[in-house]
Amino acid sequence: MIEREPPNRVSDSQPFLKRIFRAFRYRDFRIMWLGACVSTIGTFVQQFAQSWLVYDLTKDPFYLGLDLFLGQLPIMLFSLFGGVFADRLDRKKMLLSSQYIQMVCAFVLATLFATHTVHVWHILTLSFLVGVGQSFGGPAYSALLPTLVAQEDLANAISMNSIQFNLARIIGPTLGGLAYTVFGATWCFALNGVSYVAVILSLLLIKVHFTAPKTQISVMKSMKEGITFIREREGLTPLVVLAFCTTLFGFSLTGFLPVIVRTVFHRGPGTYELLLIFSGAGSICGALMVAAMEKFKGQGRLAVLALIVLGSATSAFSISRSFPLSCALIFLAGMAVMASASLMLSLVQVIVVDSMRGRVMSVYNLAFRAGIPLGALVLGKLIPFIGVTTAVASFGLALIIVAGYFLLVMRKTPTFRRQPHTGLSTQ
Structure with missing residues (x-):
């Protein structure tokens, strides 16, 4: 059994904000959160x-799509292996190695x-290497x-x-715009x-409560076990498919903002920065909404409704020629994409058991991340x-159709009717 720091339990009678931010009661989570936030700002x-x-x-615009594609390609190629190793090796050491690779790439590009x-090929190559680390x-x-947290606070931690x-999405472009200018x-x-x-x-300071089991099973067989678990565990397969469709069709807006800013609004980096800030602010609101309503049932249904909004x-946004309206729409899109992503991820983490977590999350992350470069490549070719x-x-219309399918056709399945599981196994 995994033992964690036992802070005082937060009851429903305590202040609203204290309940929303209850994951910060855990020392290791606070440290990891702060370190990850600073690093993501830099990203x-x-x-x-x-x-x-x-x-x-x-x-x-094709090169924008190609850069995104090459950054995500290693995730499609290697993340399943990464999931197997996450269930076999020291997870903290794996994360440290990943950070070292990405740090070196950033300094090489700066040099x-x-x-x-x-040259452009330098940027594309380094994007690929960063993807390998990720x-x-x-x-x-x-x-x-x-x-890092107790079972009942997992969804809140997510x-x-x-x-x-998304704080980093606001602060990062602001600092980036200042530094660039x-x-x-x-x-x-x-x-x-x-x-x-x-x-x-932060990784050096936290205490990881996970001991990798010793196994003689081959990497390929271990990977197959993870895929079999997803197929047999009720609710997981639809969530993986929906995650892929979400990023395939739903991440097109922010990825091609430089094209929209230049060709539609005929403005410069300042406008691009402002739109990114509105998108990030919306995403924070979406995550806060999920934190406030995480105890509600029907998370799958709410996730699909959020995708229709997205x-x-x-x-x-694509047909808007009013900049204030576009700011409001990208704020709404940011809110919807983060609410849906948080709800789906919470459902997956609740369903999976800890011994399979690395492999299952690698498949889920692969589906979620694979849609980004594929969508970027297709969109980059379509735009000209x-x-x-x-x-x-x-x-955007394609995403509405996909979400409508899950809402209407899949509505009788437990995942999209009510929360399918109420507990998380840590055995």
Whole structure:
């Protein structure tokens, strides 16, 4: 049995804010949250400069899609192996190795820009290497997070982790815009490299309550066990499919914002930064909503309804020519995407047992992340032929159709009718 720090139980009679942020009662979760937040801020600082510069260097939206694709490709190739290793090896050491790889890549890119020797292929190659690090670090982090809090606070911890990510989405582009304008792209990449120190220190400070079992089973057989578990465990397969469709059609908006800013609004990096901030603010609100209503049943149904809102907001944003309206729509889209993602992830984490967590989360993360590059490649090819407005609107409509299918056809399944499980096994 996993033992964790036993803080005082938060009852329903205690203040609303205290109940929402109850995952912060756990020391290790607080430390990990802070380190991850600083590191993610650095990631968004770099992402701001990198997306803008790739489009600036090439003037071709295809390269934006290619950069996203190469960053996610290793996750499609290696994350299943990463999930097996997360169930067999020291999860903390796996995460540390992942951070070292990503930190080195950030400093290499900063050096290339500082010496004026950078080319697009450098950026694409480093994006791939960062993806390699994430393909092993992602499953380890997803498996590690539930061991930092008690069972009843797991969904809240997932929501707080989403808030951390989206605080970074607000702070990161703001710092990125300032650093890019005042100091240049080199400092954006250097700041990202330095930010990895925070998450490395947090990993060294926390105590991981997981002992990897000794096994003689081959890696491939262990991977097959994880896939079999997903197929046989009620509710998991639909969630994996829905996660893939969510990112395939629902992440098109933010990925191609530089194209929309340049071709629709005819503005510069400041507008791009502002839209990212509104998107991040909406995502924080979405995560807070999930934290406040996590005890409610019907999480699967709520997740699907949020996807319908996301598809509608995406399509409306693509045809909007009013900047204030576009800010409101991207705020709504950010709220919907984070609410749906948090609800689906909470359901998966509740269903899975700890001995299978690394493998199951690697499959789920693979489905969730694989949709991003595939959607980016398709959209990058469609935009030159049908225009950014029609392409993004069609993706939003496709998401509405997919969500409508799950809402109408799958409504009788336990996952989309009510919360299918009420407990989490830690054996």
